[in-house]
Every structure is written in C-alpha cells, then in structure tokens.
Amino acid sequence: MSVVYQKRLRGWRFTLFNLCLGLGHALVIFNAGAYIAMLPRVAGGLGVPPSFATWTQTDYMIALALAFPVGGWLARRYGEYRPFVVAFLGFALAAFICAYCTSFYAYLAGRILLGFAGGLTLPLGQALLLKEYPDKRKSLGIGVWSIFTLTPFTFGPPLGGWIADNLGWRWLFWLNIPLALAIAGIIGAMLCRRCYQRIWQRFDGVGFTLLVMTLFGLQTLLNQGNDWDWADSAYIRGLMAFIGVTLIYWLVWELNVRRPFLDIRLFAHRNFTIGVLILFLGFLFFQGLLSLLIVQLQLALGYSSWEAGLVFLPMAIFAKPMASVFHEIVKHCDARLLASANLLGFAATYFWLSRFDDPDAFAQLFWPKLLEGACLGSFFVPMTALLLYGLPAERQWRALELANLMRIAAGAIGIAVQGIVLYRRAPLHLTHFAENHGAFELIDDSVLNALLTMEFAEPAAFAKFTKLAGRDAVIHGINDAFWMAGCVFVGMAALVWFAHPTRTPVKVNAERELRRETQELLAEEA
Template identity: 70%
Template sequence: MSFIYNKRLRGWRFVLFNLCLGLGHAVVLFNAGAYIAMLPRVAGGLSIPASFATWTQTDYMISLALGFPTGAWLARQQGEYRPFVWAFTVFALASAACAYCTSLYGFLAARIVLGFAGGVTLPLGQTMILKEYPDRRKSIGIGVWSLFTLTPFTFGPPIGGWIADNLGWRWLFLFNIPVALAIGGIVGALLSRRGAKTVFSHFDWIGFSLLTLALGSFQTLLNQGNDWDWTNSGYLQGVAFTCLAAFLYWTVWELGIRRPFLDIGLFAHRNFTIGVLMLSIGFLFFQGLLSLLIIQLQLAMGYSSFLAGLVFLPMAIFAKPVASIFHEIVKRCDARPLASFNLLGFAGVYFWLSRFDDPSSFAELFWPKLIEGICLGSFFAPLTVLMLHGLPPARQARAVEIAGLMRIAAGAVGISLQATVLYRRAPFHMTRLAETVTPFDPGFDQATATLTGAGVPETAAIVPFAKIAKQQAAIHGVNDAFWIAGCVFTAMALLVWFAKPTREPQRFSWRRRALELLAREV
C-alpha cells in the first residue's frame, strides 16, 4: 500500500489542476473530433483513397475504447496520477510519429498507439478531478468534465478544418506534443506527494487479447468490406470467422473467471442493458453521421475543410448549457421520459436533415444542427442515470468501464456503417437519375443547347450533367443515412420505456393526509 496524502489542492493549484485535466480530456477527444474534418486531406497527403484514410479514424477509436478499461485497472493498481503522466508521455511520442510518418501503415500504427494512450487517460482524469471536490460539490466536477467532453464534437470540426486548410493536417499532431508533455508534467508536479490506496489484482491478459482480436477483426471487416466485396472475398470470410470465434471464446472466458477484463455479468440487469445499448447505438449514429456529412461536404459538394467543419459549430450554442441543466434535472425526475423525449428530438432532427437538397444553402444545415446541439447536451445524463439505476455502488465503476468502451467502439463502427450506406445507396440514386434525365427530356435539350451556344463542344456539354448527377446521388445517399437514423431513434424512444423507473412517483393517500391533519390539530 502506498502512502496516502489526502489533502486536496486549493487556490491556484486547484484551478490549474482542473484546467490541465479538462484540456487533456479535450486533446484526446480532439484527435477524434477535429481529425474527421482532415480525412480528405490526410488521404491526399498519404496518397491513398479516402476509404483507406477512414481506417486511421476508426482504428484510433477502437484503441481508444480498449484503453478506457485498461486505465481503470491501472488506477486500481498504481493510483491515478502516475499512469496518467506516463500515458500522456506516450501520447506525445505517438503524436510525433503521426506527424512525420509518410506511409499508411506506419501512420496507422502510430494512430493506434495514440488512441490507446489517450483511452488510458480518460478514466484516470475523471477519477482525479472528482477526488479534488468534496462530496457536496462533486456535481460541479462532473459538470466541468462534461463541459470538456462536448467541446471536441462542437468546436473540433471547424478548428480541425482550419488547421488543415491553413497549416496542414500534420500540425494537429505537432500541437499535441507540447500540450501533452505540459499536461503530464504539470499534473505530475501538482500531485508529486500524492499517494494512493492500491489493490493488487492480476490483469486479464487473455480476456483483453480476445476482445482486442474480436473488435479489431470486426472493424477490419467493416473498413474493408466495400473494397473487397464482402462475402465474395475469402480474406473477409476468414476475418469474419476470426471475429465470431474470438467473441464467443471471450464471452465464455469472461463469465468463467473471478476478475474478468469486463464484468459482462452486468448485462443481467435490465436497466444497465437498455441504458448502455441506447448510449452505444445513439453514439454510433451521431459519430457516423458526423463523419459522413463532413467528408461528403468536401468530396461531393466542394466545401473546404474549414467550411465543412463550420457546419457543426451551431451545436455548440446550446449543447453545453443544456448539459449543465440536465445534470440537475435528472436528479429530480424519472430518467425514462427525459431519455425518450431526447431520442425523439434526435429522430426529428435526422428526419429534417434527410430532406437536405441544396448544397449551397447553409440554412438547411444550420437550424437542424442548432437543435441537434440541444439534443446532444441532454443525451448523456438521463441515459447514464438509467444505466446505473439499481446497481450496487461496488459495481457501478465496472459498469462505467463497459459503457465507455462500448460507446467509443460504437462510434468507430458507426463511421464504417454510414460509409457502407452511402456506398450502397449513391449508385442506386445515380441509376434513378440516369433513368429520368435523358436526351429526350426537354429540359436536358434546352440546357445542352445553352452550353453549345456558349461555345462548349457538344461532347463536353455532357460533363456538367455528369458532375451534377454525381453530386445529387451523393446528397440522396446521405439523406438515406439520416432517414435510417431517424427511424432507429424513434424505435429507441419506445424501447427506453421497457426500463424500470429511476424515481417512483409518490402516491397520494387520503388516509395518510387525514392522519397528518389530525396530528397538526392535536
């Protein structure tokens, strides 16, 4: 057992500590949120197709997810701040490798290490910041943490786009290096005399390895399915078999040992299962649609990286204020109606976005994104309360580990799934356009005559129509993805009512009321 130094930080040290932990949390998530806007430029910088560049985002998030429960185990073994400092040191080194790698696979390996180191810091930072607040003010610490959680998904895309347009995408990783080293150094200096009560337990290497194999092979299947034609590829069939076998063996192993990597026995609790599924599926569509839209705005509609990221800035207006309010509201209300109303709000926004048809109209994206910011701010609190309701305090920390891993991994899966939706639906809409817009259409003849009259050769006059058709097919494919998301969120808004209420309504009793009045008179 280590020496325990319980005195909390005060004054400027407390403020600096909060800023460092919040900034560290934001930096890790910025490398997911801001990086999305850079993907087309990363593809160009590495001379790879855009679909290959997506691997560097999804694999980062998978490793980020695996690092989350690993960080929680390290906290139990060594305390929080030492692994936190070492993880940010590795984060800085991996950032340097990302900044200077010129090949896809070297860059991909560096991104995986970067994600795992960042994932380790997430539970450590959250635990450390809550320990510095007294019990009556821990809600303030949670509010500070959630404030920095939302920042990368609201300010991240426009900042990442600006960096890509004006400085170059590699500067994101160059900025990581001094920031990560400063955060690790300052936190280490502030807590250098701080010990921790540690509990020794063996790390479940087999469970961790099997889960890594299952998630890695599943993500590989999704990443490369479109390129290798899914079931017609023997390579992908082998990957699918490996994924299924690893997952089944991992499930049996985790249920049979005393200290598993993840406590999957928690899925026997109805509220936990419903809550964690809602969080994961919701984040799957949110992250996947964010990536799909921001990439297609650049590739199909001609937006710059900065302008494409700027589309998501309206979410920042209400996301953080609503999040701070909902942390208090959820303490006084049943979480089910709050969660259901939130999911219906997401469904309405996505049905609205599925009607997008004018690439040059910023207003068609501004107003739905503004409302989506309200939904994002009210998304996490009610579902987290619903998920943890009824669990003993000793198992709540393990529940948060599973939820964190599943939510982050679902974001990676969502990026690949939405790319598959576009891959399937865009050619369908291209075919429909080819069937309806033909040389026998009067509008087609008139437009062609206008172009040829302006001096454009007749053979070249077809090219603008082909570009417009390709753009419209991409827009309709993105709209289909939003429509599917709206249907799924509507179904989730109904499913959430199968959970047990988090607060029982107080029943009015005439007998009790009469006894109270009689007692007052006496």
C-alpha cells in the same frame, strides 16, 4: 500500502493543476472531433483511398474505447497520477509518429497508440481532479470538468478544418507534442510525492486480448469490405470466421473467469441492456452521420475543410446548456420520459436533414444542427440514469466501463457503416437517374440546356452535367442515411418504455448525489 496523501494543492498551484487537467482532457477529445474534418486531406497526403483514411479514425476510436477499462484498473493498481503522466508521454510519442511517418501502416499504428494513450487519461484525469477538491466542493470540480467534455468535440471540426486548410493536417500532431509533454511534466512535478492505496487485482489479460482481436478485426472488416467486394473475397470470408471464433471464445471466457475484463453479466439487468443498446445505436448513427456528412461535403460538394467543419458549429450553442438543465430535471422525472423525448428529437432532426437538397444553402444544415446539438446535450443524462437504475453501487462503475466502451466503439463502427450505406445507395440513385434520362430526354433537360446556353461546348456541357448528376446521387445517398437513422430513433423512443421506471428517492445524501453527478459526467466523455 497505507494511504499517505499530502495536503491538497492550494492557490496558483491548484489553478494550474485544474488548467492542465482540463487542457489534457480537451486535447484528447479535440483530436477525435478535429480529425474528422481532415480525413480527405489525410487521404491525399498519405496517397491512399478515402476508405483507408477513415480507417485511421475508426481504429483511433476503438483504441480509445479499449483504454477506458484499462485506465480504471491502472488507477487501482498504481494510483492515478503515475499512469496519467506515462499516458501523456505515450500520447506525445504517438503524435510524433503520426506527424513524421509517411507510410500508411506506420501512421495507422501511431493513430492506434494515440487513441489508447488518450483513452487512458480520461478516467484518470477525472479521478485526479476530484481528489484535489474537498468533499463540500466536489460538485464544483465536476462542473469544472464538464466544461471540457462536450465543448472540444463540437468545436473540433471547424478548428480542425482551419488547421488542415491553413497549416496542413500534420500540424494537428505537431501541436499535440509540446502540449502533451507540458501536461505530463507539470502534473508529474506537482504530484511526484503522492502515495496511493494499492488494490491488488488481477488483470484479465486473456479477456482483453480476445476483445482487442475481435474489435479490431470487426473494424477492419467494415473498413475494407467495400474494397474487397465482401463475400466474393476469401480474405473477407476468413476475417469473418476469425471474428466469429474470437467473439465466441471471448464470451465464454468472460462468463467463466472470476474477475473479467468486462462484466457482461450486467446484461441480465433489463434496464442496463436497454440503456446500453440505445447508447450503442445512438452513437453509431450520430458519429457515423457526422463523419459521413463532413467528409462528403468536401469530396462531393466542394467544401473546404474549414467550411465543412463550420456546419457543426451550431451544435455547440445548446449542447452544454441542455446537459446542465437535464442534470437537474432527471432528479424529478422518470428517465424513460426524458430519454424518449430526446430520441424523438433526434428522429425529428434526422428526418429534417433527410430533406437536404441544396449544397449551397447553409440554412438547410444550420437549423437541424442546432436542434441536434440540443439533443446531444440532453442524451447522456437520462441514459445514464436508466442503465444504472437497480444496480448496486459496487457494480455501477463496472457498468459505466462497459457502457463507455460500447458507446465509443459504436462511434467507430458507425463511421464505417455509414460509408457502406453511401457506397450502396449513391450508385443506386445514379442508376435511377440514368434510367429516367435517356438520350432523347436529355435533349429537353433544363439543366443541360442551361449549360449549353452558358457557352459550354457540348462535350464540356455533358461532362459538367454528369458531374452534377453524380453529386445529386451522393446527396440522395446521404439523405437515405439520415432517413434510416430517423426511423431507428423512433424505434428506440418506443423501446425505452420496456425498461423499469426510475424512481429517485425524495431525499438523497450528499455522497450519493456526488456519485450520480460523477457517473453522468463520465458517461459523456469522448
């Protein structure tokens, strides 16, 4: 089909178009960040354990990750705006399922559909936006789109906490429905006569299906391993075998098919392998620790959802400014130097957070979270430059599809992994506490004596003392998770130097510069 692309939008239509695409992008990312603060209330509302509530977030993110490459294929086959409109209609339907269903598994299915539909809109929306800008102003379009990238995620937890405390957690989904329908209707009406150039490319259905089974199987294993006591359960052992078989079959299939769902041959490039590994591990710890802290602040330390979400508000202060600065710095520096400095900054943040010992001292979390926001803003740009270096232009978009899928999936895996770390470490610290506080030592314990002097009856004082000991064990378990993350980030700061140095040409044409900015922005999404 020949390309028949009508005149670009102008005036108020162009402004409305930008607002709708930006709002849609922010809506999808907001649903990832805001939901974290709601997890304890979701568990109570559905009548399930906290680990099952976590399952609804991790499967949402896995679906979001799988949708990224599918969105690119749909754009090539059917154009951008048709799949975009259908995806937002699906997003509205999924939001209704989540808002209405009381059955856990029906609700989980709704969350998966919500994640997949939302994930489709991210690359499609960016492509739609850039098409409306003339070549000389596409950098402005990228700047507009970048406003809606990191900001919704960092503001998500406090706003999500406020919704959960004041309106109820299901209102997140009720609010999604009219917004998604409005975005689909307006974009569809504005672009309804747009044609596109169809690229006939076979979809690797087998590779996609095998990857879906592998990732959802792995996520189910990590989410339910603690509940089923791991290798002592035949169900868990069977799940492990299933994941192993499907993973091996998927790898063999992708290496032998002509147009694979994901181009895993890219791992033959050293820079790509190192860059993607750091992206994977970095987001595994960042997302996992974020979820761990925000949930335990509510479950163990008595914070409201709003108060727990506020802990992450400092991250918004420096995240976007740092990203803008690094977009320029990376043009003149070796990406390895920037990446190493960034990873050491993350390590310093997590070592700092591992000293957290006062649940009521907000300052103990505010300053390291401020530093973490600066590190988050400066994380993606050097990593994107590193992993794409040396790849031909025609393979760079495939590289970004694979890197984005692994990064988002790592966030889901990290949430489950950090839950496992706390599940193992908190009881260990409680055991150590019991070993060091025998019956005779308790008589002289200052905390217990203080409770007794506050006119607590002896049984009530002992019950309160036990609760405080459990809270202290959880804090030490969280600190262990932060300390381990700090060690891993130090190792990654050293690993980055095994990559080839990145050398940016002195003169870069406008087309290449635009492609670089678009790739960096795509790597920051979700």
